[in-house]
Amino acid sequence: MSSPVPFQDLNLIPYNIASTSSSNSVTGSTQRPLIVPKLEPKHEPLDETLPLPPARFQFSQSPNPNLSFDYRPNVSLPQQSISEITAFEQIPENLSDESFVYSEFNRISEMFRTAVANGMQNNEYAGTLNPESGAIVPIEDENQLSIVSPRKRYQKRSSELVRVTNLGIEDERYFRDIVRKTRMMYDCLRILATSEEEKRHGPGSGRRARGDLRAATVMRGRGLWLNRDKRIVGSIPGVLIGDLFFFRMELCVVGLHGQIQAGIDCLSASLSPNGEPIATSIIVSGGYEDDEDSGDVLIYTGQGGQDSHHRQCLHQKLQGGNLGLERSMNYGIEIRVIRGFKYEGSPNGKVYVYDGLYRIVETWFDVGKSGFGVYKYKLIRIENQPESGSAILKFAQSIRNAPLSARPTGYQCLDISSNKEKVPVLLFNDIDDNREVAYFDYIPRTIFPAVAYSSMGSSNGCDCVNGCSDNCVCAMKNGGEFAYDLQGILVKGKPLVYECGPKCNCPPNCRNRVSQRGVKYKLEVFRSRETGWGVRSLDLIQAGSFICEYAGVVLTKEQAQIMSMNGDSSLIHPSRFSERWAEWGDFTDMFSDYARPTHPCTPKLDFVIDVSKMRNVACYMSHSTCPNVMVQFVLYNHNSLYYPNVMLFAMENIPPLRELSLDYGVAEPQAEEWEEKFRISN
Incomplete structure (x- = not known):
């Protein structure tokens, strides 16, 4: 390795052309019966489980939801007064399909569509799946949605799975610019909040300023979290392989990984019309002793069964994220892999780097190093992607x-x-x-x-x-x-x-x-x-x-x-x-x-x-x-x-x-x- 492979970076003119990377194979173990399982989120040791604090930024007027980013390049939103704007803007019905950058929503697989249809028939599901919508998962009719309480509402993540394809150069520039501006706003808010915290308490007070949480809270309250209206399978438009993040909250803000603490992000079974969870991304931080990471090939351990010291103490169960990874393998859904590790130069001593798309090729139940049953998943990096960011860091x-x-x-x-x-x-x-x-x-x-x-x-x-x-x-x-x-x-x-x-x-x-x-x-x-x-x-x-x-x-x-x-x-x-x-x-x-x-x-x-x-x-x-x-x-x-x-x-x-x-x-x-x-x- 004499020199690194160029990033697929849209910053520079002309564009760098990313080279390909190869994949290897590793054999897995045979499946064994499940015994005495327990399910809990897969927490990562480098993270801290902290609630989102209330925003400390007070302003005289309410924010304008029209300033939220969406996926319509060159579409100007009508200017409305503050009193005329609802909590979250809805996409106009008369907006043509050609106005969207989502030029095509590919179905994950015909098998998944069949499973959805069967699940709807068996469970008498009231949702609809329009063949022309491009949606992988049907969503409920707007008339059947429950009434939301009058307290402050946040934009909920959609249960509609889509894959973004056929992006041209201008579309890629547009999305990249949106992600850059969003991340810049997040960084500026985080730095400002941290600076204000330092002024109030002074340096050396022993109090850790959580500007990352406050910045995310402010942006969430103003509808500035990206990719909330669609749950994207595969690459996130505007996020490049090798992009670095210092905080888990920033992953949520850009929509790369939607879980604040859990290592597996998936559409839960309660939101899925066929009652099966579907995983879309994972974070690998070395929190499970049975993980094996060789770069292009990853043996990932499922969630659950750990105590507060991240030691395996119970058997895992095929539910939640574990089942979501198994279903994603069955339907051929690619998984976004984010690696987290300690790194010098980060404000908190750790980084998260997006390493690209992997495909789950095998899953099995095995006895881990601690003697308890764990689910393992073999993921292989998809070819023809730029070199992974973690390899570049090393x-x-x-x-x-x-x-x-x-x-x-x-x-x-x-x-x-x-x-x-x-x-x-x-x-x-x-x-x-x-x-x-x-x-x-x-x-x-x-x-x-x-x-x-x-x-x-x-x-x-x-x-x-x-x-x-x-x-x-x-x-x-x-x-x-x-x-x-x-x-x-x-x-x-x-x-x-x-x-x-x-x-x-x-x-x-x-x-x-x-x-x-x-x-x-x-x-x-x-x-x-x-x-x-x-x-x-x-x-x-x-x-x-x-x-x-x-x-x-x-x-x-x-x-x-x-x-x-x-x-x-x-x-x-x-x-x-x-x-x-x-x-x-x-x-x-x-x-x-x-x-x-x-x-x-x-x-x-x-x-x-x-x-x-x-x-x-x-x-x-x-x-x-x-x-x-x-x-x-x-x-x-x-x-x-x-x-x-x-x-x-x-x-x-x-x-x-x-x-x-x-x-x-x-x-x-x-x-x-x-x-x-x-x-x-x-």
Whole structure:
């Protein structure tokens, strides 16, 4: 394994084409009779069973359910007043089938349809199964639904099983964008809630802030959990193999796994018209001693029979999730597999990674290591999928520990920064002999002109000797609150962030000195056949984390005009970067009284960054209209608003070895005019 298989990532342009992965086979045991069973949810040891707390975010107006995401690209919902909107919006009856991205709902198998029909006849089930609906499971008539109590209602998961097929490129982009925005909103809410909890109780109080639960509660109350109107079999549109999640609640928010604690997600027998549960996804976290995981082949142990210490103490029973997995094997239903394990770099020390679709090929009852009867299921990974995310994580870890052993060929330089960064920046190219990256002078910080420091003498710093507090001078510059939480995560984007500077008395580890500390992730410049040079990280990057500065030599507008006369294309215009910072922590689409930060702000930026001879790792990031990295302007080493630092932060959780991308924006018309005017033709 010399290099990882590219992700099926829609962030980058053009798309990467995922290669295939092979499957192996493992023999199973014979079935044995069941004895003294007990059924209970399959809890995972890395999780905590906690109830959803009430939302702590109070706003003056009720949320608008029209802001909920659905599956209709380019369909604008009519604007209605708050009083005219019901608890959850229903799909209009007159909306044509062509308006849906669900262009085709494939049936799982003809056998399953027969079983459903027989179950309806035997049980006199009142539901209907329209042959043209594409539904795998019939649902009750709306007129027969029971009356819901007047208390606050949440959108219940549908009992209709569907598979999404025939998605075009635009549909995939659309779904990916919905998932990204939903996850960004979840992360922003979680970080904000955690930050508020830290403010109330202070660091070191021993109280764990559960921002993940509060964020999920707020989004659920506003109908922002995805895939609630359909229960999807197979791949979830917009969720890619290799996507990482830090919390179980986030899996529920995007609809990848609908159980908060149980490891098997299935349609229960009470909701199924034929009285049989159907499993759709599982989480493998090493909670059962009889599990065997070799990657493409998985021996999964059923649920039940464990005590509070996750020790098998009773026999398992073929009910609930256990029966759901057996029925899914019988009907040929593929299973989404999410692996959970401890991983450095996660805010809670663990990650969940989506590893793709598996098919159950065998099930049997066996005596486990503890001497009790357990159900086992053999799952084999379906071919022609991108490499699993857990394999990528393990490979990235081996590169971090010993890059030359993990990749004997391809590394041209183990640190292009020549120790100028605290963490080495690697150069990898296994495609051709291009070594141009190593020929540039590496600078970790931007070089500003003398005019930027002209006003330094008239400013004063803070007097916070032990670290900045919420009422210090630097906090007031930021509008009365710091931009970062206690872990150095950007709480919400602003037009400009003031960090503590050279005249401040606070220590280097002050919470308001995040971006000036430099690179902390092990980055790698690599050669790609699709995007040329690119950048990826060998470490897991948490959403909202600082990555690096976009460094070069700053030129004034006049100097840039002279450079442009020679047709120099190595000029970066900071004013052209898309304002992605406004999306980070922006709740205007969620809360009617939320105001986007407008202070502090910068004037029109006329300077450019020359990277023709001196540059850093950021200059090799690829362009994308759906980036995973954003620009946040920061001021700390001088006071000139006309020359802020261009700092880069993560917009989402970025797995190791996934390419980093920026939205460089488009050229301003007036800028194109004066560039063309002074250009000298060759």
